[in-house]
Amino acid sequence: MNITRRFLVGSAAALGLSSGSAATRAQTPAPVVLTNVSYDPTRELYRALNDDFAKAWLASTGQKVTIRTSHGGSGKQARSVIDGLEADVVTLALAGDIDAIARESGKLPADWQKRLPNNSAPYTSTIVFVVRKGNPKGIKDWPDLARPGIGVVTPNPKTSGGARWNYLAAWAFELDRTKGDETAARTFVQSIYRNVSVLDSGARGATTTFTQRGIGDVLIAWENDAFLALQEFGADKFDIVVLPFSILAEPPVALVDGVVDKRGTRKVAEAYLQYLFTPPAQKIIAANYYRPFKPEAATSEDLARFPKIRLVTVDQVFGGWAKAQPTHFDDGGVFDQIYRPGGPATR
Amino acid sequence: MSLALDERWAPRFPKVGVLPGFGITMGFTITYLSLIVLIPLGVLVWRAAGLGLGGLWAVATTPRVLAALQTSFGLSALAVLANAFFGLVVAWVLTRYDFAGRRLLDAAVDLPFALPTAVAGIALAALYAPNGWLGALAAPYGLKIAFTPAGIFIALVFIGLPFVVRTVQPVLQDLDRELEEASATLGAGRWQTVWRVVLPALAPALLTGVALAFARAVGEYGSVIFIAGNIPFKSEIAPLLIVAQLEQFNYAGAAAIATIMLLVSFVILLAINLLQAASRRRFGDV
Numbered sequence: 068m069n070i071t072r073r074f075l076v077g078s079a080a081a082l083g084l085s086s087g088s089a090a091t092r093a094q095t096p097a098p099v100v101l102t103n104v105s106y107d108p109t110r111e112l113y114r115a116l117n118d119d120f121a122k123a124w125l126a127s128t129g130q131k132v133t134i135r136t137s138h139g140g141s142g143k144q145a146r147s148v149i150d151g152l153e154a155d156v157v158t159l160a161l162a163g164d165i166d167a168i169a170r171e172s173g174k175l176p177a178d179w180q181k182r183l184p185n186n187s188a189p190y191t192s193t194i195v196f197v198v199r200k201g202n203p204k205g206i207k208d209w210p211d212l213a214r215p216g217i218g219v220v221t222p223n224p225k226t227s228g229g230a231r232w233n234y235l236a237a238w239a240f241e242l243d244r245t246k247g248d249e250t251a252a253r254t255f256v257q258s259i260y261r262n263v264s265v266l267d268s269g270a271r272g273a274t275t276t277f278t279q280r281g282i283g284d285v286l287i288a289w290e291n292d293a294f295l296a297l298q299e300f301g302a303d304k305f306d307i308v309v310l311p312f313s314i315l316a317e318p319p320v321a322l323v324d325g326v327v328d329k330r331g332t333r334k335v336a337e338a339y340l341q342y343l344f345t346p347p348a349q350k351i352i353a354a355n356y357y358r359p360f361k362p363e364a365a366t367s368e369d370l371a372r373f374p375k376i377r378l379v380t381v382d383q384v385f386g387g388w389a390k391a392q393p394t395h396f397d398d399g400g401v402f403d404q405i406y407r408p409g410g411p412a413t414r
Numbered sequence: 415m416s417l418a419l420d421e422r423w424a425p426r427f428p429k430v431g432v433l434p435g436f437g438i439t440m441g442f443t444i445t446y447l448s449l450i451v452l453i454p455l456g457v458l459v460w461r462a463a464g465l466g467l468g469g470l471w472a473v474a475t476t477p478r479v480l481a482a483l484q485t486s487f488g489l490s491a492l493a494v495l496a497n498a499f500f501g502l503v504v505a506w507v508l509t510r511y512d513f514a515g516r517r518l519l520d521a522a523v524d525l526p527f528a529l530p531t532a533v534a535g536i537a538l539a540a541l542y543a544p545n546g547w548l549g550a551l552a553a554p555y556g557l558k559i560a561f562t563p564a565g566i567f568i569a570l571v572f573i574g575l576p577f578v579v580r581t582v583q584p585v586l587q588d589l590d591r592e593l594e595e596a597s598a599t600l601g602a603g604r605w606q607t608v609w610r611v612v613l614p615a616l617a618p619a620l621l622t623g624v625a626l627a628f629a630r631a632v633g634e635y636g637s638v639i640f641i642a643g644n645i646p647f648k649s650e651i652a653p654l655l656i657v658a659q660l661e662q663f664n665y666a667g668a669a670a671i672a673t674i675m676l677l678v679s680f681v682i683l684l685a686i687n688l689l690q691a692a693s694r695r696r697f698g699d700v
Contacts, residue, residue: 167663265643
């Protein structure tokens with residue numbers, strides 16, 4: 068409703084401008100609407116960031132900007148953009164999904180990740196465990212997930228970007244522990260998935276299954292989603308387990324050149340993405356439980372929530388998403404091999 | 415003479431009739447059906463055709479796809495059987511008896527039609543989860559309902575019920591009571607009357623309802639996904655595999671599974687139709 072009204076006002080303003088003089092045009096630039104196609108757990112984050120950016124942009128240029136953000140599983144969102152959803156910017160869960168947009172649609176260059184600082188990741192996160200209050204099963208580290216009788220909740224890596232981080236974190240842990248034994252890593256990940264009784268299609272679905280339906284002893288989750296779950300469903304019911312070792316999740320952002328050039332929104336869309344790396348945005352990012360790229364901009368109490376964890380990256384361990392995706396998650400990849408008839412995870 | 419001629423020609427020229435406007439309505443029908451049904455299905459098959467017959471066969475015979483197809487079609491069949499029986503009972507009660515709240519109950523039958531399937535799925539999952547009202551009753555006996563194939567079955571029964579009730583109900587309403595009375599006066603017992611008089615008359619309508627409910631159940635995604643658990647080889651339905659293929663940008667793979675489902679559904683619906691025709695021939699139209 069609100070969007071429609073703004074759009075009408077915007078169209079009216081645009082009509083007025085086209086018939087008006089050049090002078091008026093310079094004074095009040097036409098309002099603009101940006102579409103940000105994002106992944107599942109960023110709702111709260113972008114609501115805060117969008118408001119702040121719109122205010123700053125209005126103050127500095129006099130132009131009114133409305134940012135519409137759409138959320139969903141990262142892979143699904145990427146597919147919508149490939150299929151023609153006009154996203155000015157994409158802010159997805161993993162670089163592999165934006166790579167896919169570049170590859171399949173050609174709407175942005177293959178080297179998109181080099182165009183912004185920090186591999187185009189304005190915030191990072193990691194993977195943590197959420198357990199029931201008091202941690203009755205004593206789950207402290209990755210090997211506990213593979214113990215018989217432990218119920219693990221994690222989404223399906225085929226459909227969820229977050230689930231891919233979960234899977235790779237477990238793999239990286241065992242690889243690190245055994246000093247590079249791939250077979251051991253595979254066996255380890257298999258025994259974890261043997262303990263999984265529900266594979267939801269997205270991260271938020273898995274959180275619901277664990278918190279609301281009472282399934283499982285441990286939820287493997289984004290750090291930011293774990294904090295939100297605690298805030299939402301009560302810190303008296305769940306605990307977050309801080310892991311000694313995890314993966315550095317780098318959710319990247321990118322400009323969709325094909326769309327902004329068509330819609331004439333390149334300037335504001337670029338400014339929006341650059342804004343994400345500025346101190347005010349970094350402060351909001353930390354307040355929303357994401358690890359900021361510039362910690363110095365965040366308040367110390369927000370930062371205190373992020374324990375020091377040994378974090379490895381996908382580039383270090385797996386040689387980047389371009390390699391990890393086909394090896395592990397494409398059809399016939401390692402994840403599919405885990406689920407074979409009579410295979411270890413199917414019993 | 416002319417009447418006899420008409421009758422002889424009628425099967426070959428069915429458009430010879432008193433109703434005007436055949437040309438325009440037929441043209442409209444074909445255009446409409448093409449836009450809404452035939453072209454989308456054509457595109458689907460065309461997408462899958464990129465794989466070739468060999469590729470299609472390879473996709474269809476992957477153990478994972480076979481297992482999912484088995485889950486989808488098997489549980490749909492079970493759910494439809496359950497609905498055929500209980501739907502019939504519901505329709506019977508709603509048409510044959512008058513009681514307080516009958517209209518309310520009657521309206522409630524349509525709710526599964528009206529409810530967004532995702533909402534139904536979430537509600538059912540909440541109810542049948544080990545900590546839900548009904549799930550908690552089953553949990554002490556070690557029974558798990560939500561996140562197992564039993565959960566899928568329940569969701570499919572839920573969405574299929576109105577199809578059976580709503581197709582059987584009007585026929586049951588129009589069924590001549592004198593037939594039953596005649597059967598009784600001729601010495602038939604109650605069960606004999608139901609079994610040999612009422613049921614045969616209802617069979618075509620019941621089969622229609624079953625076919626509709628089955629078609630709906632096979633393709634159902636929204637409600638099932640929340641209660642299924644989605645574990646490969648256990649509780650993974652074929653539509654989920656299609657979605658998973660799409661998530662991997664594998665349109666041809668998704669279209670292949672969809673085409674296989676389409677073919678199987680077509681064969682089953684055709685079989686139901688033939689059965690229906692046979693029962694009509696045997697017992698006549700009601």
